[in-house]
Amino acid sequence: MRSFQDKLSELESRGIRVVALSVDTPEISRRHRLKQHFTYTFLSDPKAEVIQRYDLLHAGAGPKGTDIARPAEFLIDSTGIIRWVNLTENIAVRARPEQVLEAFDEMESGAAR
Amino acid sequence: MKRSWNWSLWIGFLFALAGFLSYTFFTRFPITRDFPWANFLLFGVGGIFLLVGLVRAFGKPQRYRGKIVGPILAALGVLVFGFFSYLIFYELRQLPSSTGAPRVGERTPEFTLPDQDNNQVSLTDLLSAPASSASTAKAKAALLIFYRGFW
Numbered sequence: 001m002r003s004f005q006d007k008l009s010e011l012e013s014r015g016i017r018v019v020a021l022s023v024d025t026p027e028i029s030r031r032h033r034l035k036q037h038f039t040y041t042f043l044s045d046p047k048a049e050v051i052q053r054y055d056l057l058h059a060g061a062g063p064k065g066t067d068i069a070r071p072a073e074f075l076i077d078s079t080g081i082i083r084w085v086n087l088t089e090n091i092a093v094r095a096r097p098e099q100v101l102e103a104f105d106e107m108e109s110g111a112a113r
Numbered sequence: 114m115k116r117s118w119n120w121s122l123w124i125g126f127l128f129a130l131a132g133f134l135s136y137t138f139f140t141r142f143p144i145t146r147d148f149p150w151a152n153f154l155l156f157g158v159g160g161i162f163l164l165v166g167l168v169r170a171f172g173k174p175q176r177y178r179g180k181i182v183g184p185i186l187a188a189l190g191v192l193v194f195g196f197f198s199y200l201i202f203y204e205l206r207q208l209p210s211s212t213g214a215p216r217v218g219e220r221t222p223e224f225t226l227p228d229q230d231n232n233q234v235s236l237t238d239l240l241s242a243p244a245s246s247a248s249t250a251k252a253k254a255a256l257l258i259f260y261r262g263f264w
Contacts, residue, residue, distance in 0.1 A: 013244075013248070014244075015252050017240075017243075022260045024262040026227050028263060030229040032263045043234060044229070055213030056259050058208065063264050073257070073258050075255075078252065080220050081218065090206050104253075
């Protein structure tokens with residue numbers, strides 16, 4: 001998540017809106033954002049309803065056995081169609097901004113054709 | 114004759130310990146993050162030093178110390194290595210398969226959720242607003258990052 005903040009100006013200047021989503025409450029997200037100097041939007045899904053609808057629930061993996069989201073990244077075009085997905089097999093290995101920019105470039109060149 | 118200190122054992126053990134403790138350090142760099150080869154390299158070097166130390170302790174006991182501390186350090190080193198491998202190859206990979214997750218080419222399921230300031234934000238809002246406050250043009254795409262949370 002830090003890597004996306006570091007590359008945020010490049011992502012935003014290309015027209016990519018960056019949004020994070022987890023079970024954290026708005027209050028926790030707000031504090032975390034301030035502490036870590038994150039400037040992109042953090043959405044809050046405490047009951048994991050959206051997370052479940054996306055089949056990204058990691059049951060019992062949170063504090064005291066609560067349900068949380070498994071890491072996943074989606075690149076969505078302006079019409080709402082998913083153009084790139086990253087479902088990691090390892091909690092420690094997340095998508096990098098370079099991968100997203102590459103997928104975005106591919107999407108753009110496809111749209112121009 | 115006084116037997117000399119078997120430093121190889123201690124160096125080996127320190128390398129094994131470093132292999133474990135440096136994990137979060139190496140995850141900061143793209144080249145060492147996805148597969149922790151740098152950590153395994155440290156474990157490997159540690160193993161060689163420990164082996165040399167053991168050979169000295171048992172092969173030349175009149176010259177080197179370490180017959181008692183050697184096996185203890187070696188066992189601890191193996192234990193640390195085993196625990197590290199368990200975390201890397203098993204624990205971190207315990208993820209749901211998410212076979213029902215939206216795929217490339219599909220429409221993203223719509224949602225409305227509160228942001229960090231309790232404003233209700235929908236996916237449509239995200240896609241119809243500019244990518245940043247510095248811009249006036251509509252966003253070309255949205256990157257949706259699901260994360261485990263900071264609780």
